[in-house]
Amino acid sequence: MPLIEKGRVVEDRFHRIGDDEALPEGAPVLIGIDRFLREAEALKGRQAPVGVIWPNDRPIGEIEPYLGQLSLIALGFPIFRDGRAYSQARLLRERLGWTGPLRAVGNVLQDQFLLMQRSGFDQIEAVKQADAAAFEEVVHRYSAFYQPATDERPSLLRQRLGRTARPE
Amino acid sequence: MYVYDEFDRAFLAERVAEFRDQVNRRLAGALNEDEFKPLRLMNGVYLQLHAYMLRVAIPYGTLSAAQLRRMAHVARTYDRGYGHFTTRQNIQFNWIKLENLPDAMAELAEVGVHGIQTSGNCIRNVTTDQWAGAVPGEFDDPRIWAEILRQYSTLHPEFTYLPRKFKIAITAAGHDRAAIKVHDVGLRLHRNEAGELGFEVLVGGGLGRTPFVGKSIRPFLPVRELLSYIEAIMRVYNQYGRRDNIYKARIKILVHEIGAEEFSKAVEAEWAAIRDGALHLTDEMIEEIRSRFVYPAYEALDDEPAEFTAAMADPRFATWFANSVHPHKVPGYSIVTISLKPVGAPPGDATADQMDVIADLADAHAFGEIRVGHEQNLCLPSVARRDLPELWRRLDAAGLATPNVNLVNDIISCPGLDYCALANTRAIPVAQEIAKRFADLDKARGIGRLHINISGCINACGHHHVGHIGILGVEKNGQEFFQITLGGRADEQAQLGTLLGPAVSYDQVPGLVEDVVATYMELRSGPQELFVDTVARLGVEPFKERVYAAH
Numbered sequence: 001m002p003l004i005e006k007g008r009v010v011e012d013r014f015h016r017i018g019d020d021e022a023l024p025e026g027a028p029v030l031i032g033i034d035r036f037l038r039e040a041e042a043l044k045g046r047q048a049p050v051g052v053i054w055p056n057d058r059p060i061g062e063i064e065p066y067l068g069q070l071s072l073i074a075l076g077f078p079i080f081r082d083g084r085a086y087s088q089a090r091l092l093r094e095r096l097g098w099t100g101p102l103r104a105v106g107n108v109l110q111d112q113f114l115l116m117q118r119s120g121f122d123q124i125e126a127v128k129q130a131d132a133a134a135f136e137e138v139v140h141r142y143s144a145f146y147q148p149a150t151d152e153r154p155s156l157l158r159q160r161l162g163r164t165a166r167p168e
Numbered sequence: 169m170y171v172y173d174e175f176d177r178a179f180l181a182e183r184v185a186e187f188r189d190q191v192n193r194r195l196a197g198a199l200n201e202d203e204f205k206p207l208r209l210m211n212g213v214y215l216q217l218h219a220y221m222l223r224v225a226i227p228y229g230t231l232s233a234a235q236l237r238r239m240a241h242v243a244r245t246y247d248r249g250y251g252h253f254t255t256r257q258n259i260q261f262n263w264i265k266l267e268n269l270p271d272a273m274a275e276l277a278e279v280g281v282h283g284i285q286t287s288g289n290c291i292r293n294v295t296t297d298q299w300a301g302a303v304p305g306e307f308d309d310p311r312i313w314a315e316i317l318r319q320y321s322t323l324h325p326e327f328t329y330l331p332r333k334f335k336i337a338i339t340a341a342g343h344d345r346a347a348i349k350v351h352d353v354g355l356r357l358h359r360n361e362a363g364e365l366g367f368e369v370l371v372g373g374g375l376g377r378t379p380f381v382g383k384s385i386r387p388f389l390p391v392r393e394l395l396s397y398i399e400a401i402m403r404v405y406n407q408y409g410r411r412d413n414i415y416k417a418r419i420k421i422l423v424h425e426i427g428a429e430e431f432s433k434a435v436e437a438e439w440a441a442i443r444d445g446a447l448h449l450t451d452e453m454i455e456e457i458r459s460r461f462v463y464p465a466y467e468a469l470d471d472e473p474a475e476f477t478a479a480m481a482d483p484r485f486a487t488w489f490a491n492s493v494h495p496h497k498v499p500g501y502s503i504v505t506i507s508l509k510p511v512g513a514p515p516g517d518a519t520a521d522q523m524d525v526i527a528d529l530a531d532a533h534a535f536g537e538i539r540v541g542h543e544q545n546l547c548l549p550s551v552a553r554r555d556l557p558e559l560w561r562r563l564d565a566a567g568l569a570t571p572n573v574n575l576v577n578d579i580i581s582c583p584g585l586d587y588c589a590l591a592n593t594r595a596i597p598v599a600q601e602i603a604k605r606f607a608d609l610d611k612a613r614g615i616g617r618l619h620i621n622i623s624g625c626i627n628a629c630g631h632h633h634v635g636h637i638g639i640l641g642v643e644k645n646g647q648e649f650f651q652i653t654l655g656g657r658a659d660e661q662a663q664l665g666t667l668l669g670p671a672v673s674y675d676q677v678p679g680l681v682e683d684v685v686a687t688y689m690e691l692r693s694g695p696q697e698l699f700v701d702t703v704a705r706l707g708v709e710p711f712k713e714r715v716y717a718a719h
Contacts, residue, residue, distance in 0.1 A: 059407070081206055081289070083329025087406045090326055095441060111190065111207055118325035130198065142182045144175050146319040147395075148446035149326065155446070156175050156319060 002132035004113075004124045005101075007139070009132050012125075014051050014072055030074060033058065036066075044069050053105065056084035060091050067098060075121075077106035086119045093120035093150045114139050120150035169232055169537055170315050171460050172280040179322070180277045183284060187211045188270040195267070210290060210328070212283020213269060217589050222261045222269060223286040224276060228296045228314040228338075229257035229540040233527040236538055238279045240523035246272045251523070253508060253516040255580060255631055256335075257295050257540045258286055262587055284322060289330045289417075291321035291402070296338045297345045298541035301463070302549035304497040307357050308365055310340035312458050313394060316449070319457075320395050327402045331409035332417035334402070335374075338367075342660070347542060349373050349382045349662035350634055352419045353401060357391075366390045371401060371431065372423030375628035379664050380420045383428035385435065391454070393439075395447040400439035404431070464535035464550045469500025471553060479557035488560055491571035491613070502553050504534075506546040506563060507570040507578065511607045514596045515581045516544030525566040533559050542631075543580055543619075545573060575612040576620060576685065577603035580631060584624030584641065593641025593648040593674070595624035601678045606685075615685055618699045621656075634658035636700040637684060638665040639677060648674045654684065654711060655703035666708045669716050680715055687714045 003012045014030040023029050028049040036043070036052040043050050051072025054063055063073070073092065075085035085104065092098040103123035104116045110131035116124055117139050126132040148155040172180075187207075194204040208214075212223040224239065231239075239259060243251045246268050247261040254260055264272055276282060285292055294317045296310040297303065317336060321327070327334075339346040340357035348354030354370035366388045373382025389397050401419075408426075410416045423431045479485045494503040506526060509515050518526075526546060530538050533555040534548035541547055551559060563569040572578050579602060582588065584595025599622050606612045621635025625642075632638035638653035650672055653665030672680055685699075691710060692702045703711070 080203070081329050082411060083289075083327070084407055084411075086326040086329070087403050090403075109203060111203075112329075115325040115328055141186050142323070143178055146179070146322045147324055149324075 002126050002129060003103075004126060004132055004135050006122055007136055009135075014049070028071065030072060040066060040069070051101075051103075054088070056082065056088060060088040060096070063092070064096055067096065070100065072101045072103060072123075073098065074103040074105045074125075077104060077108055077112075080107045080109050080112055086115060089116070089119040089121055090150050110134050110138050114141065118145070118149040118151045118153070169230060169462050170227070170311065170457075171462055173460065176280065180280065180282055183211075183282065183323075184270065184274050184277050187273060191266065191270055206288055206329075210285055210288035211273070212286035213266075214287060215589065216262065216587050217585075218587070219263050220266050220269065221587070222264050222272065222283055223254070224259050224261070224281055224283050225286045225293045226257050226259060226281075226540050227318050228294060228300065228311045229298045229542075230300075230311060231538040231540065232279070233530040233536040233538065235279045235281050236523050236527040236530070238276060238281065240520040240527065242272050242275060243520040243523065245275075249521075250517055250519045252514070252583065253518065253540050253544050253546065255542045255544060255582075255629060256286075256293060257298070257542055258293060259540070260583075262583075287333070288328075289332050289334075290328050291317075291324065291330075291334045291336065294318055294321070294336045294338065295346055295351075295542060297341055298539040298547050299345065299494070299503055299549060300340065300539075301461075302496055302501075302503050303341055304495060305342060306340040306497075307359055308340050309461065310338040310346075310357055312454070312461065313355070313357065313367075313391070314338055315461075316394065316454070316457055317398065320398070320447075324402075327406060330402070330406055331411045332414070332419075334405075334419065336398075344658075344660040344662075345541070347631075347634065347658035347662070349660075350375055350379070350631070350658055351382065353398070354382050355394075358388075360388050364390060367394065369397065369401075372420040372428065373662075374418055374420040375631055375633050376418065377415060377626040377628070378418075378421065378424075379628070379633045380424060381662050381664065382420075383423060385428055385432040392449045392451075393443055395449060396443045396445065397435070397439055399442060399447055400435045403438050404434045408434070464537070466498045466501065466550070467552070469552055469554065471499050473500075473554035475554045475557055479560070484564075485557060485560055487609075487613075488564075488569050488571040489556065491575070492569070492573050493556065496550060498550070500553055502551050502556060504548040504551050504556070504559065505541070505573045506548065506568050507573050508545050508568075509572060509578045509603065510567055510570045511572070511577055511603045511609075512600050514586075515579050515599050518546070522566055522568060525562065526568065529559060529562055543574075543578065545578070570609075572609055572612060574617045574619070575609070576606045576615050576618045577609075577612055579603060579620045579622060580635065581622040582624050582629035584622075588624065588629075590627055591624035591641070592626075592643040593624045593650070595622045595630060595641060598622055598639065598641075598650070598674070598677055602681050605678050605682055614695070615689065616695065616698055618685070619657075620681070631658065632656075633664045634662065635665060636698075636703070637681060639681075642671060644671070650674065650677050652677075652680060652684070654708045655700060657700055666703075668708050669712050683715045684711055687711050 030051040049071030214221040294314040337351040356368040369386040370382035539547040579599040581599040585591040622639040623630035623632040634656040652668040656665030
């Protein structure tokens with residue numbers, strides 16, 4: 001599945017490792033929540049980056065103690081209609097101060113890319129190849145937004161008042 | 169009227185372009201129906217029994233004459249010459265072809281009209297009093313706040329895939345015409361003891377298969393904090409609302425399961441973290457929105473002009489005036505309700521020709537403004553009293569002056585099995601038959617205010633729980649049956665109706681309603697006691713005894 005980072009299809013450095021598989025020496029890994037929580041203490045000493053797939057039905061506040069040892073957080077969309085991870089993403093960025101990579105995984109389709117970008121995701125794992133190719137087009141479909149969000153594109157309320165905080 | 173600026177217009181054009189692309193991908197097979205469905209729903213496109221249906225948003229029920237004329241054009245060009253006004257202050261076109269939808273939408277977008285977020289699990293069209301800005305005694309124009317919420321909620325990145333749909337209603341008058349207690353969030357605009365403007369916030373009201381009256385979680389929210397508080401509610405709901413069962417996914421179930429107090433605590437905690445952030449409304453922001461509302465240039469007019477006094481000698485005019493005209497906050501003006509319930513016709517339907525007539529009349533007599541009420545009638549909010557006789561003559565000629573507003577045959581009904589893929593039973597023919605039984609409008613006036621609400625299935629689009637007489641269609645062994653409730657109401661004293669007794673067959677419904685009304689006429693303490701008050705005083709028992717003895 002193509003991984004889009006900041007608008008470009010990039011190679012995924014992270015190896016997705018199952019709960020029972022051995023972690024490859026020296027390589028970045030992306031692991032599930034159960035394994036991560038079980039091995040969190042031991043993983044602190046790992047010499048290569050660790051990422052976690054945080055499920056959308058677990059309060060995102062619980063991730064706080066582990067932020068310092070994570071190099072990637074992936075939030076799941078079990079089905080594209082399940083929008084819990086949008087709130088998790090915004091809380092991670094705006095409340096918990098996460099500035100590292102934030103990846104959308106699961107049933108991720110092009111019609112949600114813009115919402116994901118606006119909610120703070122900077123990596124998107126697209127399901128369909130054609131969707132990845134359309135990325136630039138779909139995230140620039142709108143020239144203005146009505147409400148402030150994580151991306152800090154100015155909202156219309158402020159734009160109309162000439163208070164554009166940060167032009168694009 | 170709120171006047172769109174270049175941002176609003178650009179946004180709308182971009183949205184139409186996006187939907188055109190989505191339709192093309194669907195037609196080309198790049199999107200399957202499961203993937204396409206939420207996208208079309210969020211543009212107001214449903215797949216109904218016979219065809220696609222387009223639901224067009226009428227934000228807080230306010231329309232310009234030009235917009236209504238364009239709807240007439242869409243009805244004529246892409247549909248079968250009529251549209252259906254809904255209980256959500258929207259309009260539906262029932263026969264549009266999928267491939268024509270982007271064109272119809274583009275034509276509507278030219279006059280600032282769209283179907284955005286009229287469906288889907290997102291924040292829907294914010295509704296309010298159809299008399300907003302015109303009725304005496306409001307604390308403020310609720311449409312200002314509905315517009316702020318409309319902008320805030322449009323294509324909200326975090327709240328476009330909620331557990332379920334989300335409906336917000338606002339009232340700013342002492343008498344609640346917006347049914348705020350049966351909405352996901354109800355906002356009651358008022359002033360506190362210090363004279364500051366704010367909202368009482370209710371959550372968890374709603375009808376459907378599990379009806380609840382909303383609970384108050386904050387008695388006073390300063391208006392500047394509206395968006396941050398709403399965002400806190402939405403964020404709690406988006407994370408913790410149930411997604412395992414579509415029938416338990418509305419916020420009312422979350423509020424019911426964890427309790428209003430627990431829910432309120434979670435909202436307050438979230439709110440504390442964001443209330444001073446980007447969503448805090450400054451006075452300038454509020455004024456910016458307020459300044460885009462253009463109000464009529466009222467003249468100083470006489471309340472009893474000669475034209476009006478002369479016309480009152482005509483009993484037909486006088487009857488219509490007494491029934492359909494309400495006092496305005498500006499002397500010399502009136503609020504006029506246009507009944508879309510001529511006896512025997514589908515409630516809420518208007519033909520393209522009627523829409524054109526109403527648009528012309530709005531231009532000639534009502535500052536070009538039309539409102540849609542949740543009772544499925546239209547309204548001209550500001551008509552000079554000297555113009556009333558001429559207005560009435562022209563409405564009457566177009567079949568739009570039936571003096572039955574708020575009477576027993578001003579029935580609220582969902583489309584039912586005639587259109588809807590979810591319905592279990594017919595609803596429109598039930599309404600038509602009941603209306604015919606009370607076709608004698610003198611008799612109907614003698615009965616007084618009586619709201620009948622009909623839903624063709626448990627989803628309750630006809631709001632049967634809050635009808636003075638509620639009628640719910642259910643299916644039993646392939647047959648249509650109807651449950652009757654009495655005593656529901658949606659206003660500031662909102663409550664759910666009480667079941668009268670066993671369900672009855674389709675053919676029995678009109679007669680049963682006649683018996684209920686006859687019982688009321690015998691039992692009421694006098695003509696001043698409304699039906700709903702008699703039911704409140706006596707309960708349903710005396711009605712039950714009489715009605716079921718007769719059937």
